[in-house]
Amino acid sequence: MTRAHSPVASQRRVLGEIREARETLHLTQKDVAEALDWSVSKLIRIENGSVGLSITDLKALLLHYGITDRDRVETYVEMAKAGRKPGWWDKYKHTSSPEFLKFLGLESAAVIIRQYQLHLIPGLLQVPEYTRSLVAKDTGDPEVQERRIRLRAERQERLGDTDLEHFFILDESVLRRRVTDGDGWRTQLHHLREISRRPNVTLQILPFEAGWIDGMQSSFELLQLSEQDNDLFLNLSQPDGDLFFDDVIGAEKAAQFIQIFYRLEGAARTPEETPGFIDKVLQELED
Template identity: 35%
Template structure:
C-alpha cells in the first residue's frame, strides 16, 4: 500500500485536475474558500494533509455531485491522513523532512547528488552518529540516538523485495573529509563499495575534484520517481528547510543536471575501486 505522503500527492493531483477541468484559477478558488493561495498550492502538491471537510468544500466548489465520486475522493482523503511508519519517531523527524521520507518509502527510482556527505540511505550507523551530532550540537544523547535510529530505519527500502533503483553520485570531498576516526571512515567507504557490488539496484559514482566546474556546483539534490503516480519529484535541502518541485520543466532540469554529473564522474566500477583504495588510506 502507498504511504500517506504518496496518497496525498495522488489526491492533490486529482484535485488539481478537477480545478483545471473547470478552468478555475487557483488564486480565485482559494479566495472563494477563505484560504491562502499557498494553502491550495500545498494541497495540490501533496505537501500537507487535507481535512475531509475541506475536501468536501473543494468538491462542492468544483460542482462534483456524484455520490460515488464524492465517496471515492473522501475515502482517499481519509487514507492520506493515516500516519506513516516514521511518525513513531516524533520530533526526531523535522516537519520539513516528513514529506521526503514518505516519498522515499514509495519511490521506485531515486537519483541523488551529494556534495558534502554520504547519502543517508548509505550511511553506516557510526558515520550517521557523527554527522547528526555535528549538525545538532545542543541535542541530548537520547535525541541524537533517535535520529540515528530513524536514519537506519529508512534504509530498509534498499533491502525489501522490490527495492528502488538507487543511483548516487558523491563529490570527492565526501570521501576525503574524515567523519569520525580513520577506522570509522574506512568502514563507511567499504560499506559504500560493498553495497554497490552486492546490490544490483544500487549504483555509486564519485565526482572527482579534477572534473572542475560542473553542473551542480554546491547544490545537492534528489529526484524521486514512482510507479503508481505520474511525474517525479525533485528535492533539495538546506540546514533547516527543504524545497520540493514536481513542475515538469524544473524536474527535467534536475534530471539533465544529474545526467551531466554522471558524464563528469568516474564510472561505477572504477568508483568502487577508488572507494576501497581510499578506505585503505584511512586505515594506515
C-alpha cells in the first residue's frame, strides 16, 4: 500500500497539472467554462476533485490549453485512468462516510504525516486490543467491530513504507488514560516503545510539565501530499466528529496548524527520550 499506487495521488497530480496549465495562460474558470460550453461549477468540481475527470473532459481541457504533444497527452490520460481505479478503502464505503473515505485516500497518498493527539493513541499506532475497546463503546455489533479493526490494521500497513515519514506528538494524558485492561494496556505501551524506534517514525511526548501551549486543545492530523511544504490537508478532531479541510480555506487552516505542530514539537520531550518516558509509565503500572 505505497503512495506510488494511490489513485488519489494520480488524481491530484493530473488535476494539479491542468489547473496550473489554466493559470499559466491567465485564464479564469469562467473563461474556460464559457469556451467549452460548460457551467463554471462543473470546472470547479473537476479542479477540486469533487467529481471524477472523464477522459473526454480531460482531452477537451488539454486541447483548449494548447497541450497537444501526443506523449504528454497520453501521460495525463494514464494518470486520469489511474485516478479512477478503486482504492483499498473502497470496500468500506458502505460503513464509512464519504468524507472519511476521502481522508483515507489522501492518507494513502501522503509523503509526510504529522499528528498531535490530546486524548487517545493515534489509530495508526493502536494495537487491536486498544482498538477493540474503543469500538466496543460505539457499537455492540461484533461484525462492525471486526470491520473497524480490519480497517485500522490496513491503514497501519503504511507504517512499513520507509518512503513515508510519520511525526507523532502525544500528550502525556494519552499514556495515562487506560482505555483497555491491564494486559492490553501494557501491550499498547510496549508497541509504542517499539514503534518509536522505527527509522521513519518520530514519536514525542508532551509532558504535563510543559504547561499550556496555544493550540494544544484539539487533536489534529496534517497530511503533506507532495514535496511542496504547503501541499497540506488538515483533519481536525471535534467532539461531534472530525472536520476535513481540503480547499482554499483548508489551505489557510493547515498553514496555521503546521505552526501549532512546530510549537508543540518544540515543547515536547525529544524523540530520544520517548522510550525512557514510556518505560517510566510501564514501571508505574507494576508498582
